[in-house]
Amino acid sequence: MSTAIEERGMPEGAGVLTAIPEIPCTEDCLLRPGNTNCGGCGMSIGLTMLGRALAEANETAMFAIPACCGAVTAGAFPTTSYGVPTVNTTFAAAPAVASGLAAVRDMNGESGQVVVWAGDGGTYDIGMATLSAAAERNENIIYICYDNEIYGNTGGQRSSATPPGARTTTTPEGKREDKKDIIGIMAAHGVPYAATLSMAHPADFRRKLMHAFQTEGMSFLLIHSPCPTGWKSEPGDSVELVRLAVRSGLFPLYEVFEGKRWRINTEPDGADPAEYYKRQRRFKLEDLDLDTTRRVCAERFERLKKMAEVFPA
Amino acid sequence: MPVEIVTGNHAAGYTLAVAGEANRNARGATCGIYPITPQTEIVEKVAAFPFTKGRVVPVESEHSAMGVAIGGSLGGARSFTASSSNGLAYMVENIMVAGFYRLPIVMVAVNRTLGPPWNIWADQGDTLMLRDFPWIQFYCSDNQEVTDLTMLAFRLAEDHRILLPVLVSMDAFILSHTLQETDLPTQEQADRYLPDLELPHRMRHDDPKTLGGLVWPDATTTLRMESHEAMLQVPAAYEQCRTTFKDVFGRDPGAALDTFHTDDADTVLVASGTVATTAREVVKRRRAAGEKVGLVKIRMFRPFPEQALRDACASAVKVGVLDRDYAAGVGGVWWQDTRAAFQGRRDDLLIQGYLVGIGGGDVTPETVDRVLDDLGGRDAAGGPVWTDMKPEEVVA
Numbered sequence: 001m002s003t004a005i006e007e008r009g010m011p012e013g014a015g016v017l018t019a020i021p022e023i024p025c026t027e028d029c030l031l032r033p034g035n036t037n038c039g040g041c042g043m044s045i046g047l048t049m050l051g052r053a054l055a056e057a058n059e060t061a062m063f064a065i066p067a068c069c070g071a072v073t074a075g076a077f078p079t080t081s082y083g084v085p086t087v088n089t090t091f092a093a094a095p096a097v098a099s100g101l102a103a104v105r106d107m108n109g110e111s112g113q114v115v116v117w118a119g120d121g122g123t124y125d126i127g128m129a130t131l132s133a134a135a136e137r138n139e140n141i142i143y144i145c146y147d148n149e150i151y152g153n154t155g156g157q158r159s160s161a162t163p164p165g166a167r168t169t170t171t172p173e174g175k176r177e178d179k180k181d182i183i184g185i186m187a188a189h190g191v192p193y194a195a196t197l198s199m200a201h202p203a204d205f206r207r208k209l210m211h212a213f214q215t216e217g218m219s220f221l222l223i224h225s226p227c228p229t230g231w232k233s234e235p236g237d238s239v240e241l242v243r244l245a246v247r248s249g250l251f252p253l254y255e256v257f258e259g260k261r262w263r264i265n266t267e268p269d270g271a272d273p274a275e276y277y278k279r280q281r282r283f284k285l286e287d288l289d290l291d292t293t294r295r296v297c298a299e300r301f302e303r304l305k306k307m308a309e310v311f312p313a
Numbered sequence: 314m315p316v317e318i319v320t321g322n323h324a325a326g327y328t329l330a331v332a333g334e335a336n337r338n339a340r341g342a343t344c345g346i347y348p349i350t351p352q353t354e355i356v357e358k359v360a361a362f363p364f365t366k367g368r369v370v371p372v373e374s375e376h377s378a379m380g381v382a383i384g385g386s387l388g389g390a391r392s393f394t395a396s397s398s399n400g401l402a403y404m405v406e407n408i409m410v411a412g413f414y415r416l417p418i419v420m421v422a423v424n425r426t427l428g429p430p431w432n433i434w435a436d437q438g439d440t441l442m443l444r445d446f447p448w449i450q451f452y453c454s455d456n457q458e459v460t461d462l463t464m465l466a467f468r469l470a471e472d473h474r475i476l477l478p479v480l481v482s483m484d485a486f487i488l489s490h491t492l493q494e495t496d497l498p499t500q501e502q503a504d505r506y507l508p509d510l511e512l513p514h515r516m517r518h519d520d521p522k523t524l525g526g527l528v529w530p531d532a533t534t535t536l537r538m539e540s541h542e543a544m545l546q547v548p549a550a551y552e553q554c555r556t557t558f559k560d561v562f563g564r565d566p567g568a569a570l571d572t573f574h575t576d577d578a579d580t581v582l583v584a585s586g587t588v589a590t591t592a593r594e595v596v597k598r599r600r601a602a603g604e605k606v607g608l609v610k611i612r613m614f615r616p617f618p619e620q621a622l623r624d625a626c627a628s629a630v631k632v633g634v635l636d637r638d639y640a641a642g643v644g645g646v647w648w649q650d651t652r653a654a655f656q657g658r659r660d661d662l663l664i665q666g667y668l669v670g671i672g673g674g675d676v677t678p679e680t681v682d683r684v685l686d687d688l689g690g691r692d693a694a695g696g697p698v699w700t701d702m703k704p705e706e707v708v709a
């Protein structure tokens with residue numbers, strides 16, 4: 001097993017949350033107890049990691065959240081589990097609302113990150129035009145997509161981020177189409193920073209957030225976000241699943257700077273994607289063409305490697 | 314500023330910009346812009362304005378134009394946009410959000426026929442479809458009104474008793490593209506008229522709140538009721554904004570509705586926008602011929618000035634409502650609201666609806682004459698009259 005680039009220097013077996021300094025959960029934590037997420041929800045872990053990174057960097061944030069599970073996370077009025085100013089936007093509008101918030105912040109010389117926290121439906125599907133336009137304008141925002149590869153909020157329908165073979169309520173026989181290459185799409189907009197993040201690689205996760213905090217203009221961060229409810233997996237398996245996705249090359253960890261320079265963060269170690277599929281009941285092994293999957297993963301990674309060699313960061 | 318000869322679009326764009334600029338010592342101005350005929354010059358005018366503290370965001374759709382205005386407003390900036398027709402239809406989801414979030418956004422709309430089939434001419438069906446959202450709505454009859462009501466809209470919207478967005482509408486081409494003498498506000502006047510915007514619920518790091526998350530029915534009911542209460546305060550707040558307007562600008566932006574020869578009228582026409590101007594000429598002529606005809610021109614459609622309308626029609630036995638819009642299966646929207654205003658109070662009153670100039674057809678004095686002739690010959694109200702159709706073309 002090759003050592004993950006970002007894991008060099010990290011203590012052996014550093015746990016998911018221990019790799020990021022523990023910030024006591026005070027009143028001003030980002031995600032506070034009482035949130036409504038399902039057990040094992042990757043979005044909870046992602047929010048916790050974002051909260052800690054913000055605290056560590058001494059940063060504040062404002063949230064624009066479109067319709068998605070994250071809109072429900074906060075719980076019902078009059079309580080909220082979000083410790084930062086948060087606005088719920090319409091499903092497609094978060095990048096536009098964030099553009100307005102960022103404009104007012106910038107023209108008043110204020111600090112603090114404006115963060116869009118959106119699901120894959122809001123990102124790959126209904127919000128695509130809004131996101132594309134905000135990227136083209138290079139808005140000074142951080143766009144984070146927690147990609148659970150499904151419409152979780154509405155009970156598990158396909159999105160264009162659902163992987164081939166996955167059964168959802170609207171693809172009962174398994175989805176046929178591949179995921180959109182969203183990082184490729186965002187990189188093609190030339191955004192200053194686009195990166196994939198895995199909660200199984202917390203130091204890398206943290207570093208990418210820190211980079212986004214420092215970035216002028218738009219950062220697009222894609223978190224592979226386990227969803228036990230939609231993936232029909234064990235809540236305790238969540239982190240292991242996204243680790244397997246990185247190891248097998250299903251979800252490579254890499255960064256693209258200004259759409260011009262590539263950097264791979266972790267080499268797949270040859271783990272078999274079958275392991276990943278087997279532990280989620282949304283897949284049926286007999287539906288899958290694993291040889292094709294292995295070949296496609298390898299080809300994609302080869303292409304990424306080429307980009308990183310020819311146009312290194 | 315001396316009186317200039319400008320189009321309605323010029324008047325609107327310029328006024329939005331100076332109103333935004335007037336907030337430069339507070340949190341500035343934001344505007345999302347997207348073109349659609351016939352309002353495009355409005356957003357072009359705004360885009361060209363040299364704001365001291367303002368950002369005009371050229372977005373990819375009307376949905377996002379309102380999205381930017383929502384974000385900007387939540388950040389505490391004076392925020393506005395403009396649109397028309399299918400642009401408004403595309404924007405609807407965020408239009409209602411601006412209302413539900415009680416954001417004092419001002420939008421100028423140029424009334425254009427909804428399509429397809431494509432038709433860029435005047436028809437109020439686009440803004441009237443927004444009637445059930447918590448937005449104040451004004452309809453203008455000339456470019457001076459466009460300027461004055463756009464300016465007044467900010468002061469009214471930002472009043473802490475109100476905190477509702479305001480829509481200012483004008484007829485496509487008849488105003489948007491027609492040059493008229495217009496007294497435009499100077500920056501100094503705008504600065505005097507508009508206090509710095511202080512949005513009580515703006516998003517701030519020192520007081521984090523979650524806006525628009527999950528609520529139960531009781532909270533939803535409370536919020537709806539609060540916006541209703543704000544709506545009820547609009548007429549009085551409007552009158553105050555009007556008085557201050559007179560002090561600063563030296564002219565009267567007008568009441569919620571204007572009456573013309575209604576005092577002793579037995580027949581009253583109800584109209585809005587430029588149709589009202591045409592109707593006024595006909596009423597003037599018929600009065601000269603001794604007919605007891607009057608006119609109510611409604612400026613404020615939301616909240617609907619029911620009491621003032623009832624008062625204006627106190628002597629009337631017949632009311633004819635001119636609608637340049639059509640609500641499917643029903644008839645005119647203004648007609649529906651007029652009927653509702655008299656329901657149970659004046660059941661003797663004959664209230665007949667006339668669809669005029671649908672899809673931008675010319676509404677001429679002859680059109681209004683036909684309306685008055687029909688009304689005069691009636692002893693009962695019926696379904697909507699398609700005034701522009703030849704009798705043999707009308708489906709019974």
Ligand SMILES: Cc1ncc(C[n+]2csc(CCOP(=O)(O)OP(=O)(O)O)c2C)c(N)n1
Nearest residue numbers: 067068069091119120121122150151152153
């Ligand atoms: C305009 C509009 N269409 C549909 C919906 C219903 N809706 C709410 S959330 C959602 C799916 C969200 O999926 P995703 O963005 O992947 O986030 P997740 O729920 O998985 O967290 C849908 C379809 C909506 N709120 N607004």
Ligand code: SF4
Nearest residue numbers: 038041069152227229
């Ligand atoms: S449905 Fe999935 S994404 Fe949504 S809260 Fe549950 S686990 Fe998280």
